Amino acid sequence: MPGALERRVGQPSSGHASPNSLAMKSWASWGLMWGSFLALWVALNTWMPAPPWRLFSPPAGRMAPMAPKPVQVLGLPDAPNASPPLTTVDVEPLDSVPLPPSWKIAGSARAWFQLGTFFQKLEQAHRMQVDVYHWGDSQIEGDRITGALREHFQKKHGGQGAGWVMPLTPAPTFAVRQSTTGEVRRVAGFGPRRDAEARRLPFLAVNRFDSASTWTLRSNPMARAHCQTWSNMALWQAGEGQWDVSPRTTSSPSAAAPWQAWTHEEGLDGRTWRTAGATLLGANLTSGPGVYVHNLAMRGGSGTLFDDVPDADWHLLQEQTNPALVVLQFGGNAVPSIANAKGARRYAQKVGQNIRHIQAQWPGVPILFIGPSDMGKNVNTYPGLQHTVTALRDTALANHALHWDLQAVMGGPGAMKRWVDQRWAGDDHVHFSVRGAQEAAQRLIQALAHERALWANRRIQPAKLMEP
Known part of the structure; x- marks a missing residue:
């Protein structure tokens, strides 16, 4: 019996179809179904009338063509060391202001929105005070860079006076x-x-x-x-x-x-x-009303102690003035002590903490962080410079501050030597001369004018496009 049972189990049954025949039937069924569907679709598309929503809807009329507005182009020099004259900056109803890519300001959507509130306040400066706080290291001492920025804004939007000063x-x-x-x-x-x-x-x-x-x-x-x-x-x-x-x-x-x-x-x-x-x-x-850009130089500072200022000072300054923009220009004093990317990130983290602190004290006020300038007689003088520039840029953008790369604006790594040769910087290959500070300020003015023109264009462009 066991032998006979084993033989019966091992022999295939003649009453069941083989796996190959099942597969062939399955593919044939699918082919027949899809063929029927395609035939029905062709028949409906050929002999049936259009659907109801097309039978009773009038045909759409042709849209009126849009008339693009001409863009006025300002001729600025492309050379990185050339000085675009201040007289070419006009941010009134221009659609754009040409600008070398390395001069442009970078930022997140939130940072751009906050910068727009500053531009709105500029338009109302004829009837209210608008304050710009420019904190920085020794690169801005003596009212350098700040003074040119102040004169530009006051000439356009009003205001008389230097803002904050100190005897010593x-x-x-x-x-x-x-x-x-x-x-x-x-x-x-x-x-x-x-x-x-x-x-x-x-x-x-x-x-x-x-x-x-x-x-x-x-x-x-x-x-x-x-x-x-x-x-x-x-x-x-x-x-x-x-x-x-x-x-x-x-x-x-x-x-x-x-x-x-x-x-x-x-x-x-x-x-x-x-x-x-x-x-x-x-x-x-x-x-009275107008724009006041305050020169607040901190020789030896690195921008890491704002979070240790009494809260009452921030509140009183906001009550008595109208902070509309904060400019932070730091990094140069930290570069000599930074040797690698890890050290640069550690310093940038402290700067980021201070950016967040200012944002918490003055909510909604945009912050523009200006990175360190190029430094040294060659690219090897300060090994940590490039790490610092990169870390500060990433930190500023991550914390929704705007960023302006001063080293790139100068011409990139190694540009300081050219600035010294042109007498735009001192023999220490670190600090700008009066002429160099004026050049840096003009490029910053151009960058802000560019962004303001784009902001103004975005506000009026929808109305322009609707004109036939």
Whole structure:
């Protein structure tokens, strides 16, 4: 029996189809089904009328052709070292402003939207004050770069005055002339001998006046035209020191408050402030509505201590002024101590933390980060420079700040030598000369004008395209 059972199990049954015959039947069925479907589709498409939504709908009329508007092209030089004249910048109803690619500002959609709010405020500067805070290292000392930017905006949108000034700074400013008598000391909240108590806005440094000290402030005939007069002065101090001013002003503060303001005749030059002891944070020189770009140089600073400033300073500065744009220009002081990409990322993380802190203190205010310039006699002088430029760019963009690559604007790695040869930079191959700072400022003005023209074009372009 087992042998017979085994033989029956091993023999194929004659009552079942083979696997090959099943496969052939399956393919034949699918082929017949698809053939029937295609035949039905051809028949319907050939002999049936059009569907109801096509039988009763009138045929669509031809759209009216659009009339593209001509684009006015401004002729700017393509050479990286050529200086485009300021007179070619016109951001009124232009559709675009040509710009070398390396000069363009980069940013996220959120950063561009915030920059648009700054452009909106510029259009209203005839009836309100618009403040631009330019913090940077020694590359902007003496009102360099900032002064040209301020003059450009004030010439177009109004405003008279240098904005924030301080009696004692490491380098004298070209914006005003000033002198002190008595014991006046500068204490900084940054740099090698920093004092945390002096880490106060807007300069992150203070001037301490002892008894019987004076400060005389005059206009500088060598300054740019819109810096030479002002009618309002706001004095910010730590505590409640008493100040007396001569000649007398048309209005004076009634109490020795931390924030005091005076109004005087715009043409009257020369003011002397006397105090029996005070800690000065700065003085703001303005003349009503307009644009005020503040030069806040921090020699030796790297832009990593803004998050250690008292919150009350940020709030008071926002209450008393109208922050519309923050420009941060740092990195040069960190480059000599950075040797590799890891060190650059570590530094950039601290900068990113400070960008986020400013955004939290002044929500909605756009931040433009300007990276370090090219440095050194050749590309090997500072091995960490390229790592720093890249890390700061990535960090700025990741934190929704705008970024302007100053090294690329100069011409890329190794460009500093050419700038020195043209007397646009000093023999230290680090700092710009007055002429070089003016060149950098003009290129920044061109970059901002380019973005403003594109912003204005996006606002009016839909209406233009609808015209037949």
